[in-house]
Amino acid sequence: MTDDTDSRTTDQDARSDGGNVNSPFEIVSEYEESRWDRYRKLYDAYIYAPVAIVWRDWRARIGFTLVLFYILMGLVGPLFIEPTGVTEGDALVQPFQNWAYPLGTDNMGRDMLSQTVYSTTTILKMITSGALFTVGIGTIVGSIAGYKGGVVDTILSSITDVFINLPGFPLVMILAALLPIGGNPYMVGILLSVGAWGGLARAIRSQVLTIRHEAFVEAARGMGIPTHRIVFKEIIPHLMPYVVINLTNAARRVIFEAVALYYLAILPFKSSSLNWGVILNQAYQRGAHYTGGALHWFLVPMAAIVGLSVGLILLGQSLDRVFNPRVRARHERTATEDGGPESKANDDDMNINEVV
Amino acid sequence: MVNIGWRIRRIGQTVFTLWVVLTLTFVLVRLLPGNPMGAMVQQLIQQGVNPARARHLVELRLSVDPTKPIPYAYVDYMVNMLQGNLGTSMYYSEPVVDIIARSLPWTLFVLSWSLFISFFMGVIIGALMAYWEGSKLDVGLTSWAILMGSTPYYVLALLLLIFFAYRWGIFPTSGRQPTGVPPGFSVAYVTGILRHAALPVLSMLVASGVASLGMRGNSIRVLGENYLRVARLRGLSDVTISTQYVARNAVLPMYTAFLISLGEMFGGSVVLEQVFSYRGLGWYMLSATYQRDYPLMMGMFTVLTIAVVLALLIADLTYSLVDPRAGGQKSEAY
Numbered sequence: 001m002t003d004d005t006d007s008r009t010t011d012q013d014a015r016s017d018g019g020n021v022n023s024p025f026e027i028v029s030e031y032e033e034s035r036w037d038r039y040r041k042l043y044d045a046y047i048y049a050p051v052a053i054v055w056r057d058w059r060a061r062i063g064f065t066l067v068l069f070y071i072l073m074g075l076v077g078p079l080f081i082e083p084t085g086v087t088e089g090d091a092l093v094q095p096f097q098n099w100a101y102p103l104g105t106d107n108m109g110r111d112m113l114s115q116t117v118y119s120t121t122t123i124l125k126m127i128t129s130g131a132l133f134t135v136g137i138g139t140i141v142g143s144i145a146g147y148k149g150g151v152v153d154t155i156l157s158s159i160t161d162v163f164i165n166l167p168g169f170p171l172v173m174i175l176a177a178l179l180p181i182g183g184n185p186y187m188v189g190i191l192l193s194v195g196a197w198g199g200l201a202r203a204i205r206s207q208v209l210t211i212r213h214e215a216f217v218e219a220a221r222g223m224g225i226p227t228h229r230i231v232f233k234e235i236i237p238h239l240m241p242y243v244v245i246n247l248t249n250a251a252r253r254v255i256f257e258a259v260a261l262y263y264l265a266i267l268p269f270k271s272s273s274l275n276w277g278v279i280l281n282q283a284y285q286r287g288a289h290y291t292g293g294a295l296h297w298f299l300v301p302m303a304a305i306v307g308l309s310v311g312l313i314l315l316g317q318s319l320d321r322v323f324n325p326r327v328r329a330r331h332e333r334t335a336t337e338d339g340g341p342e343s344k345a346n347d348d349d350m351n352i353n354e355v356v
Numbered sequence: 357m358v359n360i361g362w363r364i365r366r367i368g369q370t371v372f373t374l375w376v377v378l379t380l381t382f383v384l385v386r387l388l389p390g391n392p393m394g395a396m397v398q399q400l401i402q403q404g405v406n407p408a409r410a411r412h413l414v415e416l417r418l419s420v421d422p423t424k425p426i427p428y429a430y431v432d433y434m435v436n437m438l439q440g441n442l443g444t445s446m447y448y449s450e451p452v453v454d455i456i457a458r459s460l461p462w463t464l465f466v467l468s469w470s471l472f473i474s475f476f477m478g479v480i481i482g483a484l485m486a487y488w489e490g491s492k493l494d495v496g497l498t499s500w501a502i503l504m505g506s507t508p509y510y511v512l513a514l515l516l517l518i519f520f521a522y523r524w525g526i527f528p529t530s531g532r533q534p535t536g537v538p539p540g541f542s543v544a545y546v547t548g549i550l551r552h553a554a555l556p557v558l559s560m561l562v563a564s565g566v567a568s569l570g571m572r573g574n575s576i577r578v579l580g581e582n583y584l585r586v587a588r589l590r591g592l593s594d595v596t597i598s599t600q601y602v603a604r605n606a607v608l609p610m611y612t613a614f615l616i617s618l619g620e621m622f623g624g625s626v627v628l629e630q631v632f633s634y635r636g637l638g639w640y641m642l643s644a645t646y647q648r649d650y651p652l653m654m655g656m657f658t659v660l661t662i663a664v665v666l667a668l669l670i671a672d673l674t675y676s677l678v679d680p681r682a683g684g685q686k687s688e689a690y
Contacts (some may be wrong), residue, residue: 158369165373165665169623170657177645178384245675260627263510264642274645289518298518302511309506
């Protein structure tokens with residue numbers, strides 16, 4: 001209390017004219033934002049709104065659940081399920097017949113469930129490195145080329161064009177055959193991104209070309225904001241939906257190509273890199289496609305591949321909704337409370353768009 | 357209207373790409389640690405060939421002289437490549453060019469069919485989904501498209517092989533032409549070829565899933581435009597609006613996706629042809645990789661790349677005919 005009065009007297013002393021007019025620099029917000037409020041807003045923006053949006057759409061629900069299921073299977077599964085070995089069970093046990101081998105066994109008595117779970121771990125590692133590298137390189141190269149134009153664009157676009165023109169899978173195949181890649185899943189992911197980033201970079205570049213003359217970019221340039229800040233703070237966030245969708249696309253591509261490389265046995269099979277491609281290869285080598293009763297040997301890894309990639313496509317679509325500001329505004333509670341009439345106008349606007 | 361300067365630049369870019377690819381194959385063959393050339397010389401020496409003769413044989417096969425300094429070897433290699441001399445296959449003991457001439461038409465045959473059918477399907481299905489957005493038809497077709505897009509072509513290929521060829525015997529299990537029928541324009545031969553190509557073509561139709569989703573998105577964007585409201589007010593029929601107004605404008609952005617999927621399909625021919633033992637470019641490339649037949653492997657890679665590069669060049673040069681708005685004019689540099 002005494003402190004307070006003291007400070008007030010010194011303030012008054014400073015004003016020689018004795019007037020009581022507050023300087024605008026002294027005004028502080030009349031609303032106090034406590035730490036709790038700040039957490040609530042963060043929770044609202046980053047957790048509540050995305051989850052609410054995702055949960056609204058059945059497709060998004062399926063996609064989210066599927067991807068989460070695979071991540072859990074890859075991370076937690078190996079803790080509960082033991083790696084399988086030759087002659088663990090009878091040969092070619094059919095799926096859904098025996099609780100010891102829910103997905104059946106292959107012709108050497110190895111448990112299909114265990115193989116699938118351990119494959120998921122490997123595939124998740126490949127996806128992590130492959131998708132991040134592909135999207136990272138593609139986005140950076142594409143947006144810089146599109147925004148800068150001129151000589152920089154010519155150089156970057158030429159490099160991009162070379163990589164687009166190289167047939168991705170054969171290139172990766174030759175590199176995998178010639179380079180000592182070994183069985184490290186992260187290295188396989190990086191290898192796969194070599195043939196994949198070009199298309200994304202070109203697509204991002206043409207997206208940037210459409211927004212480089214938008215008012216907010218021109219304004220940022222007019223204000224003398226350095227190029228790297230414009231690219232990373234103005235342009236890339238604007239392309240975020242596109243980038244995120246492509247992240248899931250890149251993940252899908254990594255799965256497809258990695259499985260193909262292992263299916264063709266181009267990459268050496270090690271026990272640390274067990275994956276669905278290896279299972280498919282073994283099934284094909286042992287002639288499961290014409291042997292009776294061996295169909296599940298193909299179908300189990302195939303279902304695993306298709307399931308994960310359905311999940312990724314649906315997740316990509318739902319993330320697009322999360323990033324879309326118009327869909328977002330509807331779900332953020334704080335935004336609607338503060339925004340009042342404006343956000344209502346936005347809602348109406350959106351409804352019109354939806355109807356037309 | 358026709359932008360000559362842009363076309364010249366585009367062709368220049370193609371030449372640049374081809375140069376990079378040839379250089380890349382040279383680097384892979386000659387410079388990499390544990391490179392194929394060294395491996396081949398070692399292989400021959402181990403088989404009892406004396407070192408000088410081994411180097412000479414390798415030079416003949418790879419068009420790369422192992423003893424020459426790298427710059428000279430590079431110039432020789434490029435001259436050989438430009439003369440169409442891609443070396444000699446070690447496994448088949450015949451010029452790589454001959455093997456290419458034998459296998460390229462088959463790959464082109466399968467790929468062109470699958471490319472056009474899947475693109476056509478994608479456009480039509482995408483337009484239907486967008487036009488009846490939110491309806492049961494949309495939900496059903498979208499689910500179908502997502503399932504297609506989630507299935508790798510080789511998974512579909514294996515399934516088709518198992519069921520249509522091995523279980524039900526509707527289509528042949530392997531090969532590219534009917535046995536016992538003389539090649540020619542006879543009915544038996546042509547239908548035989550078509551039956552052999554049917555399953556590979558069908559497998560590649562998974563590409564239509566992604567294409568139709570892209571088309572759906574584009575069409576929905578176009579459907580929001582004002583000129584469509586005007587078209588509706590004019591009382592034009594749904595068919596006219598969807599084909600003349602929506603499809604035309606929505607197809608154009610699909611062009612890029614089409615081009616990229618072209619390259620991917622060429623790449624995919626390796627796995628596809630393995631599944632069906634369809635002796636095209638991809639099949640030979642894969643068998644060369646297994647056999648460590650480096651001249652054939654590199655030759656096939658070069659040819660696959662040239663095919664993709666030329667296809668993209670042709671497509672780019674004709675794009676301005678499709679979309680008059682697309683010019684090659686350079687945008688202002690910041």
